[in-house]
Amino acid sequence: MLGNTFGRLFRVTACGESYGCTQDANGERYGGALAVICDGVPAGMELSRDEIQAELDRRRPGTSPVDSPRLETDQCEIFSGIFEGKTTGAPVGILIRNVDTEDIHIQQYRAVKDVIRPGHAEYTYRAKYDEYADWCGAGRASGRETCVRVAAGALAKKILARDGIEVIGYVKELHGIKMRDGMSFDEIRANRDKNDIRCPDLEAAERMVQRALEVKEQGDTVGGIVELLARNVPPGLGEPVFDKLDATLAHALLSIPAVKGVEFGDGFGLALKKGSEANDIPYLDGDVIRFRTNHSGGIDGGISNGETIVVRMVVKPTSTISIDQDSVNMATLEPTVLSAITRRDAQICGRAVPVGEAMMAITLLDHLMMWKGYDAVSKVQHKLPWRPAGS
Numbered sequence: 001m002l003g004n005t006f007g008r009l010f011r012v013t014a015c016g017e018s019y020g021c022t023q024d025a026n027g028e029r030y031g032g033a034l035a036v037i038c039d040g041v042p043a044g045m046e047l048s049r050d051e052i053q054a055e056l057d058r059r060r061p062g063t064s065p066v067d068s069p070r071l072e073t074d075q076c077e078i079f080s081g082i083f084e085g086k087t088t089g090a091p092v093g094i095l096i097r098n099v100d101t102e103d104i105h106i107q108q109y110r111a112v113k114d115v116i117r118p119g120h121a122e123y124t125y126r127a128k129y130d131e132y133a134d135w136c137g138a139g140r141a142s143g144r145e146t147c148v149r150v151a152a153g154a155l156a157k158k159i160l161a162r163d164g165i166e167v168i169g170y171v172k173e174l175h176g177i178k179m180r181d182g183m184s185f186d187e188i189r190a191n192r193d194k195n196d197i198r199c200p201d202l203e204a205a206e207r208m209v210q211r212a213l214e215v216k217e218q219g220d221t222v223g224g225i226v227e228l229l230a231r232n233v234p235p236g237l238g239e240p241v242f243d244k245l246d247a248t249l250a251h252a253l254l255s256i257p258a259v260k261g262v263e264f265g266d267g268f269g270l271a272l273k274k275g276s277e278a279n280d281i282p283y284l285d286g287d288v289i290r291f292r293t294n295h296s297g298g299i300d301g302g303i304s305n306g307e308t309i310v311v312r313m314v315v316k317p318t319s320t321i322s323i324d325q326d327s328v329n330m331a332t333l334e335p336t337v338l339s340a341i342t343r344r345d346a347q348i349c350g351r352a353v354p355v356g357e358a359m360m361a362i363t364l365l366d367h368l369m370m371w372k373g374y375d376a377v378s379k380v381q382h383k384l385p386w387r388p389a390g391s
């Protein structure tokens with residue numbers, strides 16, 4: 001399997017499966033954890049486990065009726081890169097053990113391991129990796145893989161904050177229920193974590209929760225739209241032409257399971273506008289160039305223009321549903337029916353919010369390092385005196 005490392009200078013390498021617990025013929029146990037190695041972390045930063053844990057707690061399920069009942073405590077351990085409370089400049093390694101992996105759940109997955117779950121990844125993983133892919137809880141294709149992205153994102157956010165850059169995300173729309181327009185960045189930030197759906201418009205959030213509970217009752221699921229904002233990004237991030245900022249952000253966000261579309265600024269809405277309506281008009285704010293509108297989402301020519309970066313991602317309805325579905329058994333090549341599955345999320349938009357924020361923060365930090373140089377971003381003071389030999 002290729003593709004488990006993301007980034008050029010701030011590089012994140014992830015591993016781990018949904019349950020990942022097996023025994024070999026000698027009874028030796030394997031797996032049972034997810035991990036991430038973050039390379040490019042500056043030296044000398046104070047970093048505690050609690051800071052990473054706070055972000056992980058925003059993603060984990062089992063905390064509300066609109067989430068999956070799967071109990072995952074997602075407690076992280078930092079196993080490298082920190083010495084006496086500060087980062088050393090070495091890769092920071094973070095480990096999260098899988099709990100809630102009792103045999104009963106594993107047996108349930110074993111019973112349907114050859115049956116394609118519509119909308120999920122069983123067929124494509126089998127087509128590519130044969131029967132060797134881990135089938136338990138979707139293995140590497142499980143949303144569970146995203147918890148280590150959130151851990152790495154917590155680090156990236158902390159490093160970006162030293163340059164005043166802030167990333168926030170929230171649910172903008174759930175199954176057609178929209179939050180109101182015109183909320184300010186500060187209002188959104190203050191309210192977005194106040195409810196189970198992570199929608200900052202508290203009235204719309206109530207209707208969203210209600211909708212999620214209704215569809216859950218029907219055994220079904222819904223999707224929605226998560227919006228991400230990055231404030232105080234200076235003009236200059238992005239490497240034309242293949243590593244444009246919007247291109248790499250799209251790569252980062254589309255790598256999140258269940259994300260099927262991404263748009264910047266007015267996005268697909270631009271198809272309905274004229275040039276005179278779509279252009280962002282520049283003006284002088286003292287000696288600083290600003291733009292009166294932000295139809296482009298803060299990126300022109302693949303480079304940040306100094307306005308807030310605005311990007312939205314579509315999160316599809318959770319594919320696991322509690323309704324019988326026609327399917328195919330991949331071992332026998334016979335038609336079959338996949339029975340209702342009970343442990344599932346009625347919606348995953350709220351849980352996708354911290355994942356989207358994490359991928360956006362990782363991408364922006366990587367670009368900041370590519371543009372300014374790793375040393376400039378790491379801000380390490382080199383105190384030892386040095387003179388050229390012979391001087």
Ligand SMILES: Cc1cc2nc3c(=O)[nH]c(=O)nc-3n(C[C@H](O)[C@H](O)[C@H](O)COP(=O)(O)O)c2cc1C
Nearest residue numbers: 120121141142143257258259319320345348351352
């Ligand atoms: C935070 C998070 C949690 C998820 N939880 C579930 C889940 O409980 N059930 C499910 O069917 N899919 C879940 N997914 C989505 C699947 O992992 C995803 O649909 C699957 O890997 C197929 O990939 P695709 O939808 O990107 O094509 C989750 C995704 C995220 C981001």
